[in-house]
Amino acid sequence: MSTRIIAVANMKGGVAKTTTSINLAACLAEMGKTALVVDLDPQANATSGLGIDPRALEGSIYEILLEDLSFEDCVEGTSVKGLFILPSTPDLGGAEVELATAYGREHRLSRALEPHIDDYDYIFIDCPPSLGLLTVNALTIATEILIPIQCEYFALEGLGQLLENMDLIRQHINPNLELGHILLVMFNSSTNLSKQVEDEVREKFGDKVCKQMIPRSVSLAEAPKTGQPITKYKPSSRGAVAYKAAAKEILAAELNGEATAQDEQDETEETITPEKENKTEIAGVDLDDSIDSINEENRDAANNTTEAIDVEPTENNSMIEAKTSSEDSTNEIKESEEEPAKNSGRFKRWRINREEG
């Protein structure tokens, strides 16, 4: 299979580009694929969300783009086997200006990635919330764009401009670029607004829109502070199940829609439908909203520990069960004891540690 390079883009901010990049890549890695997340945002949220401190880095995407540092010197392993990250730092904030006058400015990322593409099944590029040169670099090498759309007001704002840019880049720079998927995120089944946005987006974009939607979920918002994807932080939470199902849909697309019968069956079983999601609503109360306050109380009670709680739907819908899960919510990311991939920065540290100790 040839590598799919997916630019996760939307010029609107805070619409789960990073959350989607991290979690889809992690789900695919857990399914046995090799995945790389390229953090192309100076906010470095994908970097910290995967447990790497941007301030402690010796090499990052900034040096790759502007100082010709090698890919091998920057790539890092993560707590998920088969998942790697090309990290970012706030230095990247200057890159838009510095790239503006640089030679081959649109191709900097593709030149750096090209020799390594075949090492991965999937590359997710987490784009910043703008259509500047960094995003153009992502679209120059991507094979497809994945657009997360938040089920809120102004959801489609800026989308026209992104699609126009996509067309321009396809015409002039990268003929392989396609609109891959649209993923509806932060879906809240207790509001008509979410449903209206869903209907509007499905009407406009048809089967480009993933059947699976990502619900609004406290666990998804909490996971980045632990440096883990949702599948590690809360593997059975609604957010984890939803991202796994979305990853399967994206995986199935590469078989040209000819997903195996088993895949289709799994997909049906795992899709979180609004009906299933309604189980978390009792007497019109959206539990996800109320979980926030339960969490606050729980944290206070636990003397400001990082213990977190998640509320899962119960069989008979008659009561809310709040369960604590302190093992899952640890802030510490332990380095994997296994041998990391040979080309990762972590491999170098792992080898030094082994030689020293």
Ligand SMILES: Nc1ncnc2c1ncn2[C@@H]1O[C@H](COP(=O)(O)OP(=O)(O)OP(=O)(O)O)[C@@H](O)[C@H]1O
């Ligand atoms: N399904 C969800 N439910 C609840 N919170 C979510 C969900 N998805 C993302 N979030 C939270 O929403 C915020 C914005 O998400 P995220 O950082 O992924 O968006 P972004 O598009 O990458 O933002 P930016 O444009 O700033 O890069 C984060 O705090 C994230 O934890």
Ligand SMILES: [Mg+2]
């Ligand atoms: Mg982001």
